Amino acid sequence: MSYANLRELQSALTTASDIAFSLDAAPAPHEADQLVDALRRALTAAGSLRAGAGATGCAEHPRGPVDPLYGDDKDPLPPGWGRCLLCNDRRRRAGAQRRGWR
Template identity: 75%
Template sequence: MSYADLRELHSALNTASDIAYALESQPTAEEAGQIVDALRRALDAARALGAAHGATGCSLHPKGAVDPLYGDKEDPLPPGWGRCLLCNDARRRAGAQRRGGR
């Protein structure tokens, strides 16, 4: 986790909050735009915090693709599998080869 990203997240959320609480009943387009900008900054900072760990949780491919079948209740992943599409695809292919598939 980056301290700078966390500070940016706090700053952006505080800015958005300050603007929102100072609004009159009919905010101007400029005021609404300022809130949107602050919330976008907050979203970018939050994404940067999450990127440090990677969406996949995989040590080999922390920024790789997330397996779209992850968490599917109809077809749950086997125990020990994670969210990394690259690793799960390799596991699926290895399993197919062991079963005599292609």
């Protein structure tokens, strides 16, 4: 079990709990999105704790390539992102299209 994965799980669960307990009866869409992102981050971290989990911690690509931009000693991951290069590349491309880049 990796200490970094355990810390990520604890952090994501704390964030999700904080968001959940601060929600109103009818949360705004961005509040619900923040909660979903924190829960996804927690799920990814929890999945990486199981025996034999790949270096990416990704449910879709557990043995896929690790994103070189987000290693243990590099920049922290954006909320909801993992270490999987394939998923992060998909997120980057989606973000670029929303901003009008091609």
